[in-house]
Each structure stands twice: as structure tokens, then as C-alpha cells.
Amino acid sequence: MINKLLPLLKYFHALAETGSFTKAAERLCISQSTVSIQIRKLESILGVILLHRKSKHQFALTREGAALASETCNSFERLAAQLNAIQSDCPTSGDINLSSSASIGIKLLLPIIAQLKKIHPKLTIHLQETSAKKLFFEDKIDIATNYGVPDVGLHSIYLKTITKKMVASASYIKRCGLPTNLQQLAQHQLIMQAGGKNEFQALFAKSDLDITVLNNQSVSSNLAKLEAIKLGLGIGIVPDYLLDSDDDTLVLISTMDLRACAEELYLVCEKRRRYESKIQWLMTELATALKTESKAVRSPLSDH
Structure with missing residues (x-):
């Protein structure tokens, strides 16, 4: 039977x-x-x-x-x-699924994945975009990135604090002027990410300004936000890892305090799988590489 x-x-x-x-x-x-x-x-x-x-x-x-x-x-x-x-004797071979936002995946993870692939050619790391709610089982996710302190039901490793920068295109600043305070900023066209963290809300939270009447343009992701900024559609707040210090088409607006917009970035996996050799190894490799990169990276943009 x-x-x-x-x-x-x-x-x-x-x-x-x-x-x-x-x-x-x-x-x-x-x-x-x-x-x-x-x-x-x-x-x-x-x-x-x-x-x-x-x-x-x-x-x-x-x-x-x-x-x-x-x-x-x-x-x-x-x-x-x-x-x-x-x-367990060979965690550096086989397949593993890594989930992140498109911007983190492209700018932070893919370069590390490429280096790991050179060293460990038998290892294949599949990179997929994170859905709004991480469904490890349903979406076959092994490891994921997570903004903010993860759920207690997940095993996590702290990676780095993502700082944010306020930028606009040089053409937009020439056309609309450079804001130097929140009152002036509230008069500008603001680029926001639909469904993401509203950095401008955090920025205006301690002011007495009516943020319900802000002029805003919604986009789908941080990558789309940066593209909209470059096209002169308005002012946006983006993660520092998206900015290139050699890009002279963007103006850094440094007169606003953006500390409240910073977010902690973690790697997470299901707790029941935290001791799996391949997951343990890859989480450690990614964390080490990202922390090393953070120390070596140049500051994005300069004040204009």
C-alpha cells in the first residue's frame, strides 16, 4: 500500500x-x-x-x-x-532565488551577483522583483531584501542604512528656481512613488503646511522617479545609490534635512530555513559585499 x-x-x-x-x-x-x-x-x-x-x-x-x-x-x-x-559541502552550486525591488536589484545586487558568478560558475542566483507582500512560499523566494525592521517571523541580517537625496534636473531648476525651505518646496512639482514610502510626507510632517494640496506626479518605482526627475518633471527624493557623482544634469538640493527619510535595509529569509547552508552562505556574502561597497563608494553628486 x-x-x-x-x-x-x-x-x-x-x-x-x-x-x-x-x-x-x-x-x-x-x-x-x-x-x-x-x-x-x-x-x-x-x-x-x-x-x-x-x-x-x-x-x-x-x-x-x-x-x-x-x-x-x-x-x-x-x-x-x-x-x-x-x-552542505558545496553551497556554491545550484540555484537560489533572490527577491528585491528593481532599483536595489539593478544597482546593488546585480554587480555582486556577477562577481559571485565569476568565482562560483556552478551557482545560479535568480533575481526577481519583490511584490508588495513577500510571499516566500507562493513565490518560491529563498532570500529577499526588506526596508525597515522585518517581521519577527523572519530571520534577518542588517545590511546598511539607505540615505536619500533631493534632486532636480538642471533644466527644471533653471525654469522653476531652487527651493531653499519647505514653504518654497511646497510650491514645486514633486515626484512621488505610488505605493512606496512617501518621503515628502515625512519631510513636511513637522511643519504646519497643508500637504493635501501639494502638486505631485506619481510614478511606479524609484527608477521611474529618477527618470522623471531627469526629464524635468519636478523635484524628487531618491536613494543615494541611484545617483552618479559624475552626472552634471542633476542638481542636489541640500538645504532640507532628509534624515527622517533614511531607511534601514535588511536581508531576510524564513526562520525555518535560516540554517540551510546555501541561504546562510549567500546572505553572508551579500551582506559582506554591500558593507564593503558602502565604505568604498564615492559620495553621490555635489552641491550645486
Whole structure:
């Protein structure tokens, strides 16, 4: 009977762990109906009901189902740990998924990935863009970057504090003038990131200015924000790592105190996976490289 059960347990494990027919199907790259059929086969072989089906998509585990779910979870975790132990002698080969924002990925991580690839040609680091909510399991993320103190449910390593700079294009400043205080800044066109941290809100928070009437242009990312600034659409606040000290098309506006806009950057992974050799090794390598780079990098832009 065990030969019939083993292939079916992966379907039950995926369903119990995700709590959803939809997510289990996505994880296994099959249809929801196939998941349902395989679960019914498992119930038929065991002679017990594992799920109370509340509707087409909702269910609750029975007592027997909960017991089996606990055992399969432990068994799969032990198997994963054993497989990881087998690979532990060589964490620098194979595939690993790293998730970050587009700007961090392009400007900070890709150069490090390129160097690691030269040293460890058998290692492939897949870089993907972070969604609004990090779904490690669903999105198959091994390691991710995180702005701000991470959730307590995640293992984290502090990388660096990202400072911000206020900039505008030289053409915009020539056309609209250089603001020297918040009152003047409030009269300008401001470039903001939709769905991201509102740096201007933090900047104006301690003033008595009505920030609900600010003139703003929304863009999708920090990279888009910088491009909009270069095109003369307004003034923006961007991470310092995006700025090039040799770029004479941008003007640094240094009269505003941007300390409240700074953000701490972390690397995070699921706590249950923090001791996996490959994850441990890569998090350490990335953290070391970023900290070393921070000490060597030139200051972005100069006052104009």
C-alpha cells in the first residue's frame, strides 16, 4: 500500500501547508480539480475522510487529516534537512532565488551577483522583483531584501542604512528656481512613488503646511522617479545609490534635512530555513559585499 500512498502524499502535504486548493495547485503546477481527485484517492486508500469540504474551495482538516498533516510536514522537513545536509559541502552550486525591488536589484545586487558568478560558475542566483507582500512560499523566494525592521517571523541580517537625496534636473531648476525651505518646496512639482514610502510626507510632517494640496506626479518605482526627475518633471527624493557623482544634469538640493527619510535595509529569509547552508552562505556574502561597497563608494553628486 505504501507504494500507492507515497505519490499521493505530496498533494495532501501541499494542500495542508497552503490551506488552499488554488495555492496547492499553483505550487504543484496542476489544476485544482487534479488536487481534489488525488486527495479523494488518498482518502479511498486509507479508508478515512481527511477533509470536511465546506464548499468548492473551502475545507477543514478532520482529526485524522490534522494528524496526517502534522506527520507529513515533519517528514518533508526532515527530508529537506537531509537533502540540504548532503549538499552542505558545496553551497556554491545550484540555484537560489533572490527577491528585491528593481532599483536595489539593478544597482546593488546585480554587480555582486556577477562577481559571485565569476568565482562560483556552478551557482545560479535568480533575481526577481519583490511584490508588495513577500510571499516566500507562493513565490518560491529563498532570500529577499526588506526596508525597515522585518517581521519577527523572519530571520534577518542588517545590511546598511539607505540615505536619500533631493534632486532636480538642471533644466527644471533653471525654469522653476531652487527651493531653499519647505514653504518654497511646497510650491514645486514633486515626484512621488505610488505605493512606496512617501518621503515628502515625512519631510513636511513637522511643519504646519497643508500637504493635501501639494502638486505631485506619481510614478511606479524609484527608477521611474529618477527618470522623471531627469526629464524635468519636478523635484524628487531618491536613494543615494541611484545617483552618479559624475552626472552634471542633476542638481542636489541640500538645504532640507532628509534624515527622517533614511531607511534601514535588511536581508531576510524564513526562520525555518535560516540554517540551510546555501541561504546562510549567500546572505553572508551579500551582506559582506554591500558593507564593503558602502565604505568604498564615492559620495553621490555635489552641491550645486
